[in-house]
Amino acid sequence: MNAVSTPTAAPQLFQLAIGNSTTEATLYRVDRADAPCMLVFPALGTPARPYQRLAMALQARGVHTLIADWRGMASSSVRAAREVDWGYLDLVDGEASAMLALARRELPNANLHGLGHSLGGQVALLHAARYPHDTLASLMLSASATPHYRAYPFPYRLKVYAFTWLVTAMANTLGVFRGDWLGFGGRQGASLMREWSRFSRSGRLTALGPRRWDAGPALADLRLPLFVLSMHGDSFAPASAARELAGMTSGSAISEHLKALHNGETPGHFGWLRAPDAVADRVAEWLQIRRS
Numbered sequence: 001m002n003a004v005s006t007p008t009a010a011p012q013l014f015q016l017a018i019g020n021s022t023t024e025a026t027l028y029r030v031d032r033a034d035a036p037c038m039l040v041f042p043a044l045g046t047p048a049r050p051y052q053r054l055a056m057a058l059q060a061r062g063v064h065t066l067i068a069d070w071r072g073m074a075s076s077s078v079r080a081a082r083e084v085d086w087g088y089l090d091l092v093d094g095e096a097s098a099m100l101a102l103a104r105r106e107l108p109n110a111n112l113h114g115l116g117h118s119l120g121g122q123v124a125l126l127h128a129a130r131y132p133h134d135t136l137a138s139l140m141l142s143a144s145a146t147p148h149y150r151a152y153p154f155p156y157r158l159k160v161y162a163f164t165w166l167v168t169a170m171a172n173t174l175g176v177f178r179g180d181w182l183g184f185g186g187r188q189g190a191s192l193m194r195e196w197s198r199f200s201r202s203g204r205l206t207a208l209g210p211r212r213w214d215a216g217p218a219l220a221d222l223r224l225p226l227f228v229l230s231m232h233g234d235s236f237a238p239a240s241a242a243r244e245l246a247g248m249t250s251g252s253a254i255s256e257h258l259k260a261l262h263n264g265e266t267p268g269h270f271g272w273l274r275a276p277d278a279v280a281d282r283v284a285e286w287l288q289i290r291r292s
Contacts (some may be wrong), residue, residue, distance in 0.1 A: 025048075040054065041115065041121065063283065080176045126205065129219045141242060176188070227256075229282060231271075
């Protein structure tokens with residue numbers, strides 16, 4: 001286990017302007033200006049607040065940490081509706097780009113790394129593929145995977161496939177995805193969920209945004225170092241689907257399956273956020289490898 005110290009710096013709150021909307025980001029600093037910085041990209045429908053314990057655990061291990069609310073969540077000034085829509089590239093060009101710009105401005109001497117949880121890992125990879133000369137030094141995919149139904153074990157893959165059509169039908173009928181009614185993903189832009197559904201059925205990230213960008217070739221050329229951390233008890237992002245997401249790139253990948261947290265509990269898709277020390281230890285070890 002890595003040495004842990006008591007954090008001394010209070011979190012700093014920033015407002016990010018993203019087009020006509022705003023959202024809040026929180027930076028957990030450490031004493032060393034040149035210490036690495038971890039940008040945390042949240043899961044679908046998950047605000048920044050559940051990641052506070054992870055941020056504090058990383059801060060205690062000497063890692064600057066930045067978290068922010070995705071569009072439509074918590075401090076975001078917008079909510080998904082028929083007339084308020086967004087897709088993957090809106091998050092890539094908006095919140096993800098704004099987070100990197102903030103980190104570079106506030107921590108000019110820090111190497112920037114990413115931790116993508118669930119959909120957050122997909123967004124981080126898309127950003128790196130779209131902006132290969134303005135990206136992270138490495139990315140940790142923590143409970144993050146492709147939603148491709150064939151990457152899931154049978155018979156769960158049949159449920160995933162059927163669910164994609166329900167998602168598409170809801171998005172097309174309502175002009176918004178009401179995941180808060182289904183217990184999955186919260187209230188989201190219809191375009192995002194239609195793109196997610198196509199990704200789930202085909203295994204490819206295609207027809208993204210108004211210009212229908214095919215991200216496949218750019219992802220295949222991406223050589224970002226990856227640490228793939230799958231979680232025991234995680235039906236949303238099993239190890240097979242996590243490996244498939246990493247395999248969409250040409251980056252070197254280290255894979256690990258976390259069987260239990262320090263308190264003995266199963267990490268699952270979200271449980272590790274309540275007791276993040278095991279993940280924080282692995283982040284610190286990964287960053288040490290990147291420095292050596």
